[in-house]
Amino acid sequence: MSLNLTIYYIIALIALSGLGIVFLNSESILAICFFIFVWLIVQNDPVSASLEEQKQSIRSELISCMIHQSMDQISLNKLVCYKKIQLLASLEYIMLTQKSTNG
Incomplete structure (x- = not known):
């Protein structure tokens, strides 16, 4: 499974948690979001380019x-x-x- 697809699954999991379908505590959601942010920065995507600019x-x-x-x-x-x-x-x-x- 590609990493982009994994990120979409994680975002869907967070969205389902926000709707109350899946139950994740706020610390777990915060940790997942933090690791996604770090991964995006490491991958040198537009976020990193924007920060450099x-x-x-x-x-x-x-x-x-x-x-x-x-x-x-x-x-x-x-x-x-x-x-x-x-x-x-x-x-x-x-x-x-x-x-x-x-x-």
Whole structure:
């Protein structure tokens, strides 16, 4: 019997249990579902491919955010330097005007 057919039988068994025809406790159903999930992941089916695709998109998003954050930090540093230069120029202007009024 093929493995896909076995999975269909297991799903039918769970469905029959949900309808009350076959009696399985919740722990047994949970264990069966867990083993089916693990088997699907191991078999490298579309679920695994989907998880890999999501992982790649999250990774690219994080890299993009890191690049934008570093660019924002550089812009902030430029702004701070510009403000310092403006402050020094203002102080120099004040010192020159005080010298000219005193002298």
